[in-house]
Amino acid sequence: xxxxxxxxxxxxxxxxxxxxxxxxxxxxxxxxxxxxxxxxxxxxxxxxxxxxxxxxxxxxxxxxxxxxxxxxxxxxxxxxxxxxxxxxxxxxxxxxxxxxxxxxxxxxxxxxxxxxxxxxxxxxxxxxxxxxxxxxxxxxxxxxxxxxxxxxxxxxxxxxxxxxxxxxxxxxxxxxxxxxxxxxxxxxxxxxxxxxxxxxxxxxxxxxxxxxxxxxxxxxxxxxxxxxxxxxxxxxxxxxxxxxxxxxxxxxxxxxxxxxxxxxxxxxxxxxxxxxxxxxxxxxxxxxxxxxxxxxxxxxxxxxxxxxxxxxxxxxxxxxxxxxxxxxxxxxxxxxxxxxxxxxxxxxxxxxxxxxxxxxxxxxxxxxxxxxxxxxxxxxxxxxxxxxxxxxxxxxxxxxxxxxxxxxxxxxxx
Amino acid sequence: xxxxxxxxxxxxxxxxxxxxxxxxxxxxxxxxxxxxxxxxxxxxxxxxxxxxxxxxxxxxxxxxxxxxxxxxxxxxxxxxxxxxxxxxxxxxxxxxxxxxxxxxxxxxxxxxxxxxxxxxxxxxxxxxxxxxxxxxxxxxxxxxxxxxxxxxxxxxxxxxxxxxxxxxxxxxxxxxxxxxxxxxxxxxxxxxxxxxxxxxxxxxxxxxxxxxxxxxxxxxxxxxxxxxxxxxxxxxxxxxxxxxxxxxxxxxxxxxxxxxxxxxxxxxxxxxxxxxxxxxxxxxxxxxxxxxxxxxxxxxxxxxxxxxxxxxxxxxxxxxxxxxxxxxxxxxxxxxxxxxxxxxxxxxxxxxxxxxxxxxxxxxxxxxxxxxxxxxxxxxxxxxxxxxxxxxxxxxxxxxxxxxxxxxxxxxxxxx
Numbered sequence: 001x002x003x004x005x006x007x008x009x010x011x012x013x014x015x016x017x018x019x020x021x022x023x024x025x026x027x028x029x030x031x032x033x034x035x036x037x038x039x040x041x042x043x044x045x046x047x048x049x050x051x052x053x054x055x056x057x058x059x060x061x062x063x064x065x066x067x068x069x070x071x072x073x074x075x076x077x078x079x080x081x082x083x084x085x086x087x088x089x090x091x092x093x094x095x096x097x098x099x100x101x102x103x104x105x106x107x108x109x110x111x112x113x114x115x116x117x118x119x120x121x122x123x124x125x126x127x128x129x130x131x132x133x134x135x136x137x138x139x140x141x142x143x144x145x146x147x148x149x150x151x152x153x154x155x156x157x158x159x160x161x162x163x164x165x166x167x168x169x170x171x172x173x174x175x176x177x178x179x180x181x182x183x184x185x186x187x188x189x190x191x192x193x194x195x196x197x198x199x200x201x202x203x204x205x206x207x208x209x210x211x212x213x214x215x216x217x218x219x220x221x222x223x224x225x226x227x228x229x230x231x232x233x234x235x236x237x238x239x240x241x242x243x244x245x246x247x248x249x250x251x252x253x254x255x256x257x258x259x260x261x262x263x264x265x266x267x268x269x270x271x272x273x274x275x276x277x278x279x280x281x282x283x284x285x286x287x288x289x290x291x292x293x294x295x296x297x298x299x300x301x302x303x304x305x306x307x308x309x310x311x312x313x314x315x316x317x318x319x320x321x322x323x324x325x326x327x328x329x330x331x332x333x334x335x336x337x338x339x340x341x342x343x344x345x346x347x348x349x350x351x352x353x354x355x356x357x358x359x360x361x362x363x364x365x366x367x368x369x370x371x372x373x374x375x376x377x378x379x380x381x382x383x384x385x386x387x388x389x390x391x392x393x394x395x396x397x398x399x400x401x402x403x404x405x406x407x408x409x410x411x412x413x414x
Numbered sequence: 415x416x417x418x419x420x421x422x423x424x425x426x427x428x429x430x431x432x433x434x435x436x437x438x439x440x441x442x443x444x445x446x447x448x449x450x451x452x453x454x455x456x457x458x459x460x461x462x463x464x465x466x467x468x469x470x471x472x473x474x475x476x477x478x479x480x481x482x483x484x485x486x487x488x489x490x491x492x493x494x495x496x497x498x499x500x501x502x503x504x505x506x507x508x509x510x511x512x513x514x515x516x517x518x519x520x521x522x523x524x525x526x527x528x529x530x531x532x533x534x535x536x537x538x539x540x541x542x543x544x545x546x547x548x549x550x551x552x553x554x555x556x557x558x559x560x561x562x563x564x565x566x567x568x569x570x571x572x573x574x575x576x577x578x579x580x581x582x583x584x585x586x587x588x589x590x591x592x593x594x595x596x597x598x599x600x601x602x603x604x605x606x607x608x609x610x611x612x613x614x615x616x617x618x619x620x621x622x623x624x625x626x627x628x629x630x631x632x633x634x635x636x637x638x639x640x641x642x643x644x645x646x647x648x649x650x651x652x653x654x655x656x657x658x659x660x661x662x663x664x665x666x667x668x669x670x671x672x673x674x675x676x677x678x679x680x681x682x683x684x685x686x687x688x689x690x691x692x693x694x695x696x697x698x699x700x701x702x703x704x705x706x707x708x709x710x711x712x713x714x715x716x717x718x719x720x721x722x723x724x725x726x727x728x729x730x731x732x733x734x735x736x737x738x739x740x741x742x743x744x745x746x747x748x749x750x751x752x753x754x755x756x757x758x759x760x761x762x763x764x765x766x767x768x769x770x771x772x773x774x775x776x777x778x779x780x781x782x783x784x785x786x787x788x789x790x791x792x793x794x795x796x797x798x799x800x801x802x803x804x805x806x807x808x809x810x811x812x813x814x815x816x817x818x819x820x821x822x823x824x825x826x827x828x829x830x
Contacts, residue, residue, distance in 0.1 A: 001614075001618065003610040003611070003613055003614040004610070004613070015664075023606065027610055042664075044664070045638075045663050045664045046662070046663050046664070046665065047638060047641070047642040047646060047648070047663065049645060049646070050645075050646065051646060059638050059641040059642055059645060059646075060637075060638045060663050060664075062641060063637035063638050063640075063641055064637065128763045129763070129785075129787070130787075132762075132763040133742075133762070133763055135742040135747075135748075136686075136742070136745055136746065136747040137747050137749070138661075138666075138684040138686065138747045139661075140659070140661065140669060140670075140671075140682050140684045140747075141682045141683075141684055141747045141748060141749040142749070143682075144671060144680070144681075144682030144749040144750070144751045144752070145682075145749035145750065145751075145752050145757065145761075146752075146757065147752065147754065147757055148591075148592075148593075148595075149671065149680075149682065149751050150751055150752065150753055150754065151591075151592030151593050152581060152589055152590070152591055152592040153589050153592070154583075154586060154587075154589055157678050159583060159586070160583075160659065160670070160671040160672070160673065160680055161671055161680055161751050162581055162582060162583060162589040162658060162659060162671070163581070163658050163659050163671065163682075164577065164580070164581040164591050164595065164658065165577075165580035165581050165582075165656050165658035166577070166580050166635055166636050166639065166658075167635075167663075168577075168595070168635060171599075171635055172598075172599070172602075173785075175599065175602040175603075175606070176602070176784070176785055176786055177786075178606055179446060179602060179605050179606055179609065179786075180786045180788070182606060182609035182610060182613065183425045183426065183446075183450050183609060183788075183791075184425060184788065184791070185609075185613060186425060186426065186609060186612055186613055186616070187423075187425035187426070187790075187791055189613065189616050189617070190616075191423065193790060195788055195789045195790040195791065196788075196789040197786055197787065197788050197789070198786065198787040199785060199786045199787075200763070200785045200786075201785075202763050202764070202785075203763070203764060203767050203783075203785030204785040206757060206758075206764050206767060206782075206785070207767065207782040207783065207784065207785055208595070208598045208599075209593055209754075210438065210487075210593035210594050210597065210598065211474070211487065211593060212592075212593055212754050213754060213758065213782055214474065214486055214487060214490045214781070214782065215473075215474045215486070215754065216754035216755055216758050216759075217486075217490070217758065217768060217779070217780040217781060217782075218473075218474040218475070218476055218486035218489075218490075218779060218780070219473070219474035219475060219476065219486065220755070221474055222753055222754055222755060223592070223754065225592050226592065227587060227589065227590075228578065228587060228588050228589060228590040229569065229590070229592070230569070230592055230593055230594070231592035231593060233474075239569065240587055240588065240590075242587075248579075248587060248588055249573070250569050250570060250572075250573040250578065250590075252567070252569060252570055328574070332561070332563075332564040332565070335565070337564070337565035337566060337567070337570055338570065339566065339569065339570035339571070339572075339573030339574045339578075340573060340574060341573045341574075341578050341579050341588055341590075342573070342574055342575070342576050342579060343576055343579045343580075343649060343650045343651040344575075344576030344579070344580060344633070344636035344639050344640055344643070344650055345576075345639070345640065345643035345644075345649050345650060345651070346576070346651070347574060347575050347576045347629070347633055348576075348633065348636075348640050348643065348644070350574075351560055352555060352559045352560045352561040352629075353559075353629075353630065353633060355558075355559045355560055356556060356558065356559045356627070356630065358630055358633065359644075371641070371644060371645050372644040372645075373640075373641065373644070374633060374634050374636070374637055374640045374641075375630075375634075376630070376634075377603050377626075377630060377631040377634045378603055378604075378606075378607045378624050378625070378626040378627075378630075378631065379556070379624065379625040379626070379627075380607065380610065380611065380614075380622060380624050381622045381623050381624070381625075382611075382614060382618075382620050382621070382622030383610065383611070383614040383620075383622065
């Protein structure tokens with residue numbers, strides 16, 4: 001049984017909060033996605049199936065609305081507002097990211113809906129929270145104002161700060177919305193009480209910056225962005241290297257342990273590179289050390305410095321002679337933590353993730369096709385993640401969902 | 415809204431976590447639980463003085479004092495937790511841990527794969543101690559699969575999962591993430607997994623093991639790009655990509671981070687639709703905005719380099735906060751790229767987000783709060799991270815019922 005089987009979630013369709021609904025839906029919640037009769041604007045977001053636009057062909061829509069059922073309601077009409085109330089009457093959680101004041105104007109805000117359903121957990125997730133500013137915002141502007149962009153970019157500060165790709169500002173806010181909903185749901189199981197939760201997307205970014213925030217909070221220090229590595233108060237050494245195939249790797253923390261130096265020397269020899277690498281002698285000395293190098297000796301003690309530098313240079317030499325993928329696996333098999341910088345699709349096809357079953361087939365019976373979707377973020381052995389169904393078509397479940405809700409409350413289904 | 419009367423209840427009161435989590439990828443998860451009232455007992459190694467968590471001893475520091483009780487990151491990530499020391503190399507240490515596990519709802523860790531098993535506390539053993547135990551392990555590549563033995567930390571997870579690649583400008587190396595985005599986010603997934611497992615157990619009585627691989631959680635964050643690949647065959651590794659300050663899905667233009675007057679000063683502007691573009695054009699008030707090339711979204715997208723150059727020429731003469739004020743007033747999404755000091759100390763929209771906690775050695779320190787206001791069960795952060803073994807007497811005495819003499823003996827024998 002999936003962890004949230006039997007719980008019902010009402011999600012008022014909005015691109016900002018779609019991911020929070022997916023996180024709950026793929027764990028078994030019965031998420032009812034409520035769209036206006038003309039469809040949510042995100043149905044027009046590319047990419048499209050076979051690059052051919054259409055309201056049922058957005059792959060953006062397909063991804064963010066898996067496992068949900070869909071209904072259409074025109075909340076500007078009183079009879080549809082009553083239908084929404086009827087739905088809420090049987091719901092556990094409501095997710096919304098509507099423009100400020102809209103739900104209050106429709107008499108559908110928390111104070112209205114808790115009269116219908118006292119146990120309701122009402123999660124409002126808005127750009128600056130219910131009591132913050134009412135400025136318009138997008139993923140880009142949230143990441144810019146909330147801290148992440150200040151820390152991302154290049155050593156060259158003539159280049160702009162960079163937004164991390166992939167809608168991550170919305171994702172971060174949705175993670176907090178989902179954690180909030182689950183926390184409130186756990187409490188409701190014992191207390192029987194619902195509550196109102198006000199998530200600020202701007203604040204969510206602000207507490208997702210690692211040392212960006214706490215360097216200031218603790219020591220009033222300001223981190224500076226640096227190419228492909230942690231922003232820091234001081235400039236640090238580069239960690240990205242280009243391999244023989246032109247692709248990049250992240251070499252992480254430079255080797256300091258005797259076993260690392262011995263392994264690197266072995267690899268240099270295997271590749272036949274020792275001849276042209278006089279510093280190999282320092283790798284040999286490193287391999288014979290009794291203890292790892294400590295940072296306080298580097299730059300102070302000549303021998304320690306030579307060993308440390310030889311380790312870095314040997315990795316650069318190896319990188320220049322092998323592909324990025326071979327460098328990654330070769331280092332890791334030798335116990336050295338580095339990472340290949342994959343494009344997302346390259347990770348998706350990598351043998352490790354395939355072996356773990358990350359690619360999940362989802363059948364679109366209406367198209368007579370089955371597609372490979374990204375899979376589970378965590379492996380829960382007793383209450384597994386799964387995609388229950390493809391994203392809903394516009395109004396696909398109007399009859400079964402709205403009809404049942406009307407029956408349950410004795411209202412006319414209209 | 416609901417107004418709590420008297421002390422507010424805590425959503426996770428009564429939940430006990432036997433916690434081996436460190437760094438941020440793990441500690442960030444139990445941090446959320448502790449703020450909502452879970453009793454999180456952090457277990458550390460007295461022999462290595464808890465230095466497995468390197469954040470114990472590294473900056474930022476509040477003053478000139480150094481050492482394992484002064485790491486600013488450690489304090490930030492471990493507020494409201496209890497700290498005990500147990501030497502698991504000893505039989506008596508193992509017995510103490512066994513007793514804590516028996517009284518816990520959940521065991522959490524983010525060691526490399528297989529480490530807890532080698533310490534004698536793999537899932538089978540935990541289940542033997544307490545049949546309904548929830549065990550959540552969090553590591554880079556998960557406990558199974560060809561790379562299970564590979565080592566990672568945040569930047570490696572981000573590299574292998576595509577997040578580093580997806581962040582950058584054309585013609586440049588990957589910009590990646592200037593912090594461990596996936597340590598934060600891995601922690602969020604771990605917190606969700608723990609909560610889901612607690613909900614499942616409350617309803618069914620059944621415990622379980624959750625295998626969380628940070629790289630896999632990260633890979634879920636590229637959904638539309640992965641479908642564009644698996645369905646349309648279009649890779650993100652292609653000419654002109656990535657260009658992550660622009661917006662492909664949905665397409666928007668102008669959309670970017672532009673220079674402003676002053677040193678390293680920038681502003682982000684996003685025009686969602688034609689209305690936003692017209693409002694921006696009115697504020698810029700220059701003849702080029704009437705250029706027919708820019709009259710439609712298709713035209714602006716096709717000529718985005720030229721468009722960006724024009725917008726940048728305008729922003730270059732503006733103060734970043736003045737541009738933000740003017741564009742927001744007109745209804746255009748816009749934000750200054752804020753420095754830490756600006757967003758923490760001068761931004762009214764982060765008020766209440768930075769609580770002060772009391773740390774036994776460091777004193778009063780501000781930390782990251784949580785971005786969610788609960789009407790009935792608010793989060794709470796008042797106590798700083800534990801010093802090494804700070805709660806040995808409390809936990810071994812109150813929870814395990816040991817006497818002061820017992821505890822003194824354990825300490826003398828190097829068990830705690």
